[in-house]
Amino acid sequence: MRPMSPTLRKILLLALAGFGAACCCGLLVVLAAGGVAGYQLGFLVPAEPTLSPEQTTAKMAEIEAFVQATRGLTPTTPVALEFLTPDEVRQKTIADFEEDTTPQEMADGALSLAAFGLMDADVDLYSLLVDLYSDGIAGFYDPDSQQMVVVSGGSFNAYERTVYAHEYTHALQDQTFGIRASGFSDEMYLADPERFNAVQALLEGDASVLEGQYLNTYGPLERGYYNKIVNDVSSIPAVYYQLPRFLLQDFVFPYREGKAFVQHYYDQGGWARVDQLWNDPPVSSEQIMHLERFEAGDDPLLVARPPLTDTLGSGWRQIDTGVNGEWFTYLILAYGEYSDYHLEEDVARAAAEGWGGDGYSVFYNAAGDETVLAAEWQWDTPADAAEFAAAFREYGDKRFGVVGRAAGGGSCWLTTTSNCLYTTATGTLWLAAEQQATLDALLALFPAYGPP
Numbered sequence: 366m367r368p369m370s371p372t373l374r375k376i377l378l379l380a381l382a383g384f385g386a387a388c389c390c391g392l393l394v395v396l397a398a399g400g401v402a403g404y405q406l407g408f409l410v411p412a413e414p415t416l417s418p419e420q421t422t423a424k425m426a427e428i429e430a431f432v433q434a435t436r437g438l439t440p441t442t443p444v445a446l447e448f449l450t451p452d453e454v455r456q457k458t459i460a461d462f463e464e465d466t467t468p469q470e471m472a473d474g475a476l477s478l479a480a481f482g483l484m485d486a487d488v489d490l491y492s493l494l495v496d497l498y499s500d501g502i503a504g505f506y507d508p509d510s511q512q513m514v515v516v517s518g519g520s521f522n523a524y525e526r527t528v529y530a531h532e533y534t535h536a537l538q539d540q541t542f543g544i545r546a547s548g549f550s551d552e553m554y555l556a557d558p559e560r561f562n563a564v565q566a567l568l569e570g571d572a573s574v575l576e577g578q579y580l581n582t583y584g585p586l587e588r589g590y591y592n593k594i595v596n597d598v599s600s601i602p603a604v605y606y607q608l609p610r611f612l613l614q615d616f617v618f619p620y621r622e623g624k625a626f627v628q629h630y631y632d633q634g635g636w637a638r639v640d641q642l643w644n645d646p647p648v649s650s651e652q653i654m655h656l657e658r659f660e661a662g663d664d665p666l667l668v669a670r671p672p673l674t675d676t677l678g679s680g681w682r683q684i685d686t687g688v689n690g691e692w693f694t695y696l697i698l699a700y701g702e703y704s705d706y707h708l709e710e711d712v713a714r715a716a717a718e719g720w721g722g723d724g725y726s727v728f729y730n731a732a733g734d735e736t737v738l739a740a741e742w743q744w745d746t747p748a749d750a751a752e753f754a755a756a757f758r759e760y761g762d763k764r765f766g767v768v769g770r771a772a773g774g775g776s777c778w779l780t781t782t783s784n785c786l787y788t789t790a791t792g793t794l795w796l797a798a799e800q801q802a803t804l805d806a807l808l809a810l811f812p813a814y815g816p817p
């Protein structure tokens with residue numbers, strides 16, 4: 366579920382500004398502490414001298430040589446680079462948004478996320494994402510134009526040089542393995558979103574590990590300049606504090622979980638081992654989160670995305686359909702909009718683990734302002750299914766209230782919108798609708814889950 370992805374697919378390969386891609390976990394610490402928990406080590410470090418244009422060109426060549434030699438990849442063509450100011454990045458982001466997505470799609474995305482409890486429906490997702498992709502990025506590589514962009518205030522400072530190493534790694538990945546051909550494409554996002562997410566984690570993990578290696582070449586003074594920039598809490602873009610919790614988690618997933626995934630294989634066999642990953646990429650968020658699932662070839666089960674059009678009839682339109690994967694299953698349980706219905710971290714993780722596959726659809730009726738949700742999961746074992754069902758009942762009690770809960774072949778929480786969980790030996794089905802008749806009609810589409 367990534368309704369924000371039409372844009373994410375386009376303006377991609379973000380590096381994280383203000384706190385450094387190498388330490389995005391640091392941001393989470395700062396946020397968790399409620400703000401200024403940062404370090405103030407910078408005052409001992411003198412201001413970094415601005416590089417002349419000639420020095421900048423020389424530095425870039427030096428970084429490119431380092432990345433080529435270290436990563437062990439040779440460019441087939443020179444890579445174009447553009448420096449953009451933060452204002453120019455915002456212009457470009459807005460232009461890309463206008464080209465790629467409509468306000469309607471954004472509103473639909475918000476409604477779908479609200480049905481899953483991840484966000485309030487009235488959040489202005491459009492403004493939030495424009496801010497995130499403008500103020501929240503340090504650079505990107507665009508596989509369509511095959512250009513790198515580094516966001517710069519005019520210097521080529523110690524932080525921007527690590528961004529350059531990161532983005533240049535993407536360029537070499539693209540020339541060697543083909544980023545689009547590897548599955549980071551619109552087509553793959555629509556056909557197999559879990560595979561798309563796994564490939565994104567691989568390419569960001571790869572570039573983040575390399576970026577870390579480049580950072581390790583810094584001597585004490587250069588490291589001081591770098592630390593001064595990334596530890597400057599005041600430079601953390603305000604938008605990070607405004608993001609719904611799940612969105613921040615999802616934003617860092619490729620850089621954090623993806624980096625841990627790639628680092629493991631790098632430690633095992635260097636960059637040659639990482640190259641092998643590109644020839645046989647991971648195919649799900651589950652495989653990124655659990656190396657043993659990747660190595661066991663535990664590929665996702667195909668679960669049909671519920672086709673509700675005929676059942677719901679006229680006036681209804683599909684506003685979202687996709688696959689939650691283990692990652693979003695976990696986010697739903699642990700990172701909803703309101704902490705009242707967050708499950709404990711370890712409970713949510715354990716509940717999402719054992720994911721076999723899933724599919725969901727969300728429909729909307731504008732006349733009645735009504736949303737309908739159908740989400741089915743298949744689990745590896747009956748124990749995994751039972752564990753998720755137990756966790757979901759806890760989640761349901763917290764989110765919808767224990768009082769309304771009634772049995773009827775499943776566990777139903779009857780509020781303005783009724784939410785029901787049905788189970789089979791290895792499956793779980795979440796249905797949500799306002800009318801009992803609608804719930805009955807939806808349930809009839811899943812005969813395996815019928816009333817006992």
Ligand SMILES: [Zn+2]
Nearest residue numbers: 378379569572
């Ligand atoms: Zn990147």
